[in-house]
Amino acid sequence: MTVKRSGLGKGLGKGLDSLIPDNKGSRKNSAAQKENKEETVSSGERMVKINKVEPNREQPRKKFEEDSLLELADSIKQFGVLQPLLVQQKDGYFEIIAGERRWRAAKLAGIKEVPVIVREYTDKEVVEIALIENIQRENLNPIEEAMAYKRLMKEFHMKQDEIAERVAKSRTAVTNSIRLLKLDDRVQQMVIEDMISTGHARTLLGLEDGEEQYAIANKVFDEKLSVRELEKLIKELKNPKEKKEKQSRENDFIYRDLEERMKGIMGTKVCVNRKANGRGKIEIEYYSDEELERLFEMIMSIKEGVR
The missing domain is CATH 3.90.1530.30 (Conserved hypothetical protein from pyrococcus furiosus pfu- 392566-001, ParB domain)
Structure with a gap:
């Protein structure tokens, strides 16, 4: 050399x-x-x-x-x-x-x-x-x-x-x-020991709490997260409402699909109303006594078939 x-x-x-x-x-x-x-x-x-x-x-x-x-x-x-x-x-x-x-x-x-x-x-x-x-x-x-x-x-x-x-x-x-x-002193030591990169360290500055910085830094090291993945994680931690809304939009698609499938089976409008903690109710519309009787018989036949 x-x-x-x-x-x-x-x-x-x-x-x-x-x-x-x-x-x-x-x-x-x-x-x-x-x-x-x-x-x-x-x-x-x-x-x-x-x-x-x-x-x-x-x-x-x-x-x-x-x-x-x-x-x-x-x-x-x-x-x-x-x-x-x-x-x-x-x-x-x-x-x-x-x-x-x-x-x-x-x-x-x-x-x-x-x-x-x-x-x-x-x-x-x-x-x-x-x-x-x-x-x-x-x-x-x-x-x-x-x-x-x-x-x-x-x-x-x-x-x-x-x-x-x-x-x-x-x-x-x-x-x-x-x-x-x-950064938290423990996170600084992780930078010194090359456990996380400078890019990771700068991204962790988005978290003010030292304990949270250290916990996420260890997650980065254990799971080998990229800087981009860390940025996404911190964004979700700082904006839980946005994450919940995104998840809600994804769930909306699932429930609308279920509504369409039940509508196709029953031949009438079906509405799934969601509530908190996974609860909700299903509304099935009918427009005459005859249709109500038809829906009742359909449900009973499904029940008999399950038996």
Whole structure:
């Protein structure tokens, strides 16, 4: 697997790539300068011991796919870390701003040193860069992404359109992402664990009650309902009267058919009047004493035939 360099759109002006120079050529020179492990290899880049690098505790991404890390580790064993980690100097160590996935994979690969670029950033810039890297590379799960957006809004007072511009997404996409945080916590966990899709999650927002959200989410998972089927189910839950009226219209057809069939047998008008709970009455019209007698004899003959 070849590690691709990521184009990060409009994030932080020209994107994260504008902060990380192309070092493919300079990496070849690092072997010749190996005696001085932390000597600068190219402008702003240096090799440091991997045990001197630590992840950022405020990293928006909390979950890393093991299979994906193992694939990257295999690539690093063959080609090394092709893109330096972006770090800032802390007291006795370097804190990762961008590149934690590469750092984790390098540790799995048994790499002793990693290339880094040391920069100084404000807390806001650190969060922005970490957010941009993860979102642009689609490394965050939907709930982590929503929480990252929410943090930018709450802690750094950024507006949704500003966030959208920074991460090169539409404002609608950012808004829909943040709305996922209105889901019950248990439903959010189901999204994280891929038990239900983001489409299912957005549809469940049509239900306000958390318990109902969770119950229907489990129904989606157990019965493998599609998003369209879920939309129909929620519509019926929110509009029981409409469902009842639809069922009533369907039943009307059945009763009209029964009326026509009885009319054909008895030779006179028959009306089925329905009431609640499956009850009702049947009205049979007659227009003379002779016809009444005929209908009576017909009913009696049917009764005798049943015996």
